[in-house]
Amino acid sequence: MTAIAEAQARAAWRVSDLERDRAWVFPLDEGASRHLAAIVRAAFDPDRPLFDYGREDFDLGPAGPVVAAAFAEAMEGRGLALIKGLPRAGLAEDEFRLLNWAIGLHAGVARPQGKASQYISPVRDAGTDYRSASGRGYSSNAKLDFHVDGCDVATLGCYNSALAGGETMFTSAISAYEVLAAERPDLAEIARQDFCFSRQNEEAPDEGPFYAQPLVDFEDGRLFAKWNRNRVQSAQRFDEAPRLTETQREAMDVMDAILRRPDLMLSLRLEPGDLQVFNNHAMLHSRTEYRDHADPAEKRLLWRLWLAPPAAPRLPESWRDFFRAVEPGVVRGGIRGHNHDAACQAFDRRQAESLGMRVAA
Numbered sequence: 001m002t003a004i005a006e007a008q009a010r011a012a013w014r015v016s017d018l019e020r021d022r023a024w025v026f027p028l029d030e031g032a033s034r035h036l037a038a039i040v041r042a043a044f045d046p047d048r049p050l051f052d053y054g055r056e057d058f059d060l061g062p063a064g065p066v067v068a069a070a071f072a073e074a075m076e077g078r079g080l081a082l083i084k085g086l087p088r089a090g091l092a093e094d095e096f097r098l099l100n101w102a103i104g105l106h107a108g109v110a111r112p113q114g115k116a117s118q119y120i121s122p123v124r125d126a127g128t129d130y131r132s133a134s135g136r137g138y139s140s141n142a143k144l145d146f147h148v149d150g151c152d153v154a155t156l157g158c159y160n161s162a163l164a165g166g167e168t169m170f171t172s173a174i175s176a177y178e179v180l181a182a183e184r185p186d187l188a189e190i191a192r193q194d195f196c197f198s199r200q201n202e203e204a205p206d207e208g209p210f211y212a213q214p215l216v217d218f219e220d221g222r223l224f225a226k227w228n229r230n231r232v233q234s235a236q237r238f239d240e241a242p243r244l245t246e247t248q249r250e251a252m253d254v255m256d257a258i259l260r261r262p263d264l265m266l267s268l269r270l271e272p273g274d275l276q277v278f279n280n281h282a283m284l285h286s287r288t289e290y291r292d293h294a295d296p297a298e299k300r301l302l303w304r305l306w307l308a309p310p311a312a313p314r315l316p317e318s319w320r321d322f323f324r325a326v327e328p329g330v331v332r333g334g335i336r337g338h339n340h341d342a343a344c345q346a347f348d349r350r351q352a353e354s355l356g357m358r359v360a361a
C-alpha cells in the first residue's frame with residue numbers, strides 16, 4: 001500500500017482527520033454569494049435550454065477561485081469538498097438549478113445520468129422503488145446502499161433539506177480497503193476480481209444489460225473503487241450473469257460493515273446553499289432515509305451534476321466498459337441512456353472543446 005498512500009494520502013482519511021482539519025470546507029463570503037445570485041438572475045431565461053449556455057455566460061467572479069479550489073480538493077485532496085453559502089434565499093428552484101449548471105460548466109463536461117439521458121437531475125422523492133429492476137436511489141426517499149456515482153466527480157447542490165433524515169454519508173474507499181486488506185486479505189483479493197452490475201434497464205443501444213468490473217483496481221499508483229450492492233444484486237436476475245459466490249457475498253457483507261464503522265464514515269446534513277463536490281473513485285457515499293415536509297415547495301431537493309473534469313487521472317482498463325474511455329483529458333463516464341441525441345452530442349463536443357478535452361468515440 002506504500003505507493004497508494006503517497007498518491008492519495010489525503011484521501012485516505014478517517015472521520016477524526018476531517019474534524020481536525022476543516023480545509024475541505026469552502027465558505028463563500030457575502031460578496032461572492034451576492035455575485036453568483038446576480039449572474040444567475042441576469043442569465044436566467046426559462047425558455048433557454050441548459051445546453052445553450054456556455055462558460056462565457058457566467059463569470060464566477062470572486063467565487064471562481066473558491067469553486068476551483070473545491071474541485072481540486074475533490075480530485076487531488078481529501079476526495080470531497082463542501083462549498084457553503086451558495087445564494088439560496090430569493091432564487092427559484094430553476095434559478096438554483098442554473099447556478100449548479102453554471103458551476104459545472106466551469107468544472108468539467110456534464111455527463112448524462114440515466115435512462116432519459118438527463119444532464120442534471122433533481123434528487124427528490126418521486127416515489128421510485130429503489131429495489132425494483134429499474135430502481136434508482138435519487139428519486140426515492142429510501143435509505144441507500146453505499147455506492148459510487150457513474151462519473152469522475154459529482155456535485156449535489158442543496159435547495160431544500162428534509163424535515164427529518166436524509167443525511168449524506170461518505171467513507172474513503174482507500175481507508176476502507178486498507179482496513180479490509182489488513183483484516184481480511186483473502187476478501188481484499190476477491191474485491192479485485194470482477195462483479196456484475198446491472199444497468200437497471202438504462203443501457204444505451206450499444207451497451208449490454210449488465211457489465212463486469214472489480215470493486216477495486218489500481219492505476220498509476222492510485223486506488224479506484226466501484227461499489228453498488230443494489231446493482232450487483234439486481235444483475236443476478238440475468239441468467240447470463242455469473243452467480244455470486246459465497247466468498248463474493250462475504251466480501252460484500254464485510255466491506256459494507258467496514259464502510260459504516262463510525263471512525264470511517266462521515267455523516268453530513270446538507271443545508272440549503274451547500275454544494276457537495278466528491279470524487280467517485282476515492283469516495284463511497286450513502287444516504288439515510290428521510291421524511292419530507294408536507295408543503296411541496298419545501299420538500300427535500302438537491303440538484304445533481306455528474307462531471308468529467310479536464311484534470312483527471314487515467315482510469316484502470318477495467319473501468320473502460322462502464323466509462324467508455326479511460327484516458328485522461330477525454331470526456332468519459334455517465335449513463336448515456338436511451339436519448340443521447342444530436343443535441344447531447346453537440347453539447348459534449350462544444351463543452352469539451354471549451355475545456356481543451358476530447359470526446360470519446
Ligand SMILES: [Fe+2]
Pocket residue numbers: 147148149285
Ligand atoms: Fe449517489
